[in-house]
Amino acid sequence: MSITNDQGVNLKHVKLGYNYLINNLFTLCFVPLIIVTSVHLSQTDLNDLHHVWLHLKFNLITILICFAFIVFGLTRYILTQSHPVYLVDFACFRPADHLKVPLHYFMEHSRLTGDFDESSLEFQRKILMRSGLGDETYAPEAMHLIPPRPSLAAARAEAEEVMFGALDNLFQNTKLKPKDIGILVVNCSVFSPTPSLSAMIVNKYKLRGNIKSFNLGGMGCSAGITAVDLAKDLLQVHRNTYAVVLSTEIITQNWYSGNKKSMLIPNCLFRVGCAALLLSNKSVDRRRAKYRLVHAVRTHLGADDKAFRCLYQEQDEAGKTSISLSKNLMDIAGNALKTNITSLGPLVLPINEQLLFFATLVMRKLFKADVKAYIPDFKLAFDHFCIHAGGRAVIDELEKNLQLLPCQVEASRMTLHRFGNTSSSTIWYELAYIEAKGRMRRGNKVWQIAFGSGFKCNSAVWEALQNVKPSPNGPWEDCIHKYPVEIPL
Known part of the structure; x- marks a missing residue:
């Protein structure tokens, strides 16, 4: 599902510019005419007024036409020019220690249920051994009980804990008053209560009544970038305001207690997590902001049936619900990645890389030459990579396809090891890791890339506006000195 349309926004701006020009054409043309006349009068005496009038009489039409084109062009440029969107700060939720799930504990708990x-x-034991998860990931309170009690009340409790925990931290670090928030976008894929999660936040923090509030559901692990893209578009329209984006996955009710193999994988990979972002379009915030949003590129392969069903919520023969993962998931993710970087590449790659990519594409498509597809070197465009930590296989595949170095996927691997797959918030735990290591320098560009059901591949590109330091009470604050760790093959 796509709820934003950049082309529609641009057409709207063009139409506004056109209406403004036509409605004010007489004024816009009459004012410069007065100015021109005044200049001529200041340089001539009364005896030359007749010559001035004759000069203006023969050139009036030309002046009006030229000025109309200039005004129209300037108006269209001003109205269609995108305003900078700044990421002032972000906060990732770190659960309490008693919610940790060591791998042996997970297996024993599964057996006892x-x-x-x-x-x-x-099957679960083998998945865990190859998953890349460590012994310090977190599961919600209801999953620690025997038997697990995935009730609606328990899911609400998890939502309140992670969302309010992340937001409290964000508000404390940025000194933001909740009443100053003009836009709120919340994304959570599988848990969609009534009232919504966004309404829960409005109620908790008593946000103002005219807030633009959105709740995105069913959009998978890539929804965090979708939410950022939506907030970006809203910040182009609503000036001088703040937008808060909250990305999470509430997994209490997603525990699967059946025996269908393809539906057991989420049990092994998904863990508790949440991230809250503060975005601003205020020019005054540029000084204190950490990053500027450069690009947001979204790819949707939902028109293809195989892609549409490769991550699918369904019931097994016993009526138990969970997310089923298709065997061809990685192939579909690879196709989505190719489509996404085809759109992203021209925006970020040096011209020499673009020419090489285009040349091989022409040879393959037009001349049917047996030429290996050229993979652009994205290391020339980005300083840091935040690959969605959906699982070890996802990170391995992107490391191979994008020809990245081990140090460039370190943040993704360590996030998977420490926090597991926290769905749409994983890319923010990864960015927090880079900050905690002191690696983010002014001018650095970071590529966040995530995959989600539907099937989608979304990218966000950020530029650091300063030498970024980790914010207080960050997710890695108590353990960054231990990382990176060796992950067994």
Whole structure:
């Protein structure tokens, strides 16, 4: 689902510019005419007024036409020019220690529930061993009980804990007053209560009544970038305001207690997490902001049936609900990535890389030459990479396809190890890791890339406006000195 349309926004701006020009054409043309006349009068005496009038009489039409074109062009340029969007700061939620789930604890807990047969237990054990997750990821309170109690009340409790925890931290670090928020965008894929999660935030912090509030559901792990893109478009329209974007996944009700293998994988990978962002279009915030949003590029392959169903919420034969992962998930993700970087590449790559890519594309498509597809060197465009930590296979595949170095996927691997797959918020834990390591310098560009159900591949590009330091109470504050760690093969 796409709820924003850049082309529509641009056409709207053009139409506004056209209406402004036509409605004020007489005034806009009459004012410069007065100015020209005044200049001539100041340089001539009364005896030359007749010559001035004759000069203006023969050139009036030309002046009006030229000026109309100039005014129209300037008006269109001003109205269609995008305003900078700044990321003032962001905060990632760090759960309490008692919610940690070591791998052996997870397996013992799964065995004690009595929900799984031996084949399913062995399958989960193998997934965990190859997952890249460590022993300090977090599960919600209801999942620590035997048997698990994934009730609606427990899911609401998890939502309140992670959302309010992240927002409290954000407000404290930025000194933002909740009443100053003009736009609120919340994304959570599988948990969509009534009232909505965004309404829960409005109620908790008593946000103002005219706030532009949005709640995105069912959009998967890439929805965080979708939410940022939506907030960006809104900040182009609503001037001099703040937007808060909150990305999370509430997993209490997503625990699967059946024995269908493709539906057991989310149990092993998904963990508790949440990120809250403060975006601003105020020029005064440029001095204190950490980043500027450079690009947001979204790719949707939902028109293809296989892509549409490769991540699919369904019920098994026993009526138990979970997310089913298709075997061809990585192939579909690869196709989505190719489509996305085809759009992103011309925006960020040096001209020499673009020419090489275009040349090989022409050879393959037009001349049917047996030439290997050229993969642009994105290391020339970006200083840091935040690849969605959906699983070890996802990181491995992108490291290989984009020809990245181990140090460039370190943030993704360490986030997966420490926090697991926290869905749409993982890319923010990764950015927090880079900051905590002191690696983000002024002018550096970072590429966030995420995949989600539908099937989608979304990219966001940020530029650091300063030598970024980690914010207080960050997710890595108590453990960054331990990382990176060696992850067994």
